[in-house]
Amino acid sequence: MLAAGLAIAVLPSVGMAQAADLDAGRAAFAKCRICHTIAAGAPSTVGPNLHGVFGRKAGSVPDFDYSPAIKGSGVVWNDATLAKFLRDPKTDIPGTRMAFPGIADGTTLSELIAYLRQATK
Numbered sequence: 001m002l003a004a005g006l007a008i009a010v011l012p013s014v015g016m017a018q019a020a021d022l023d024a025g026r027a028a029f030a031k032c033r034i035c036h037t038i039a040a041g042a043p044s045t046v047g048p049n050l051h052g053v054f055g056r057k058a059g060s061v062p063d064f065d066y067s068p069a070i071k072g073s074g075v076v077w078n079d080a081t082l083a084k085f086l087r088d089p090k091t092d093i094p095g096t097r098m099a100f101p102g103i104a105d106g107t108t109l110s111e112l113i114a115y116l117r118q119a120t121k
C-alpha cells in the first residue's frame, strides 16, 4: 500500500527532474555521503558503493559485507523500491544494518532519487 502510494507520488517528479531539483537532491545526498561513495570504481566504505544501483539486485556489490536482511530481500533497486527503502529503511527491510532514520519528506525524497539517477550512472 505504502509502496504504491509512494511510487505514484515520486515517479512523475523524477521524470521531470529540473536542474534545481538535482541541486536539492545533491544537497540531500550529503547525509548519505558520510557512509556511501557514488563514483564508478570507488571502494565501499561504511555502506556499499552506489554506482550503478538502479536495476541492481540489493546486496550485490562484491566488496561489501551486507546483512542477511538485504541479501535475502529479493529487492531490485528502482525509483519505487529506493523511495520505499529510503523513507524508512528499518521498516522496509527489517534487520538492515543501514543506520539511517529515513527521509519522511516526499519532495526531498523525490529530489534525492532524481539526483541518484544521474549521479549513479
Ligand code: HEC
Residues within 6 Å of the ligand: 028, 029, 031, 032, 033, 034, 035, 036, 046, 047, 048, 050, 053, 057, 058, 059, 060, 061, 065, 066, 067, 068, 069, 070, 077, 082, 086, 095, 096, 097, 098, 099, 100, 103
Ligand atoms: C550511517 C551510515 C549510512 C547512511 C547515513 C546511509 N547509509 Fe545506505 N547503507 C548503509 C549500510 C551499512 C548499508 C548496507 C545495509 C545492510 O547490509 O543491511 C546501506 C545500504 C544502502 C543501499 C542498498 C545498496 C545495495 O547495494 O543493495 C542503498 C540503496 C543505500 N544504502 C542508499 C542510501 C542513501 C541514498 C542514503 C542517504 C539518504 C543512505 N544510504 C544513508 C549505511 C548508510
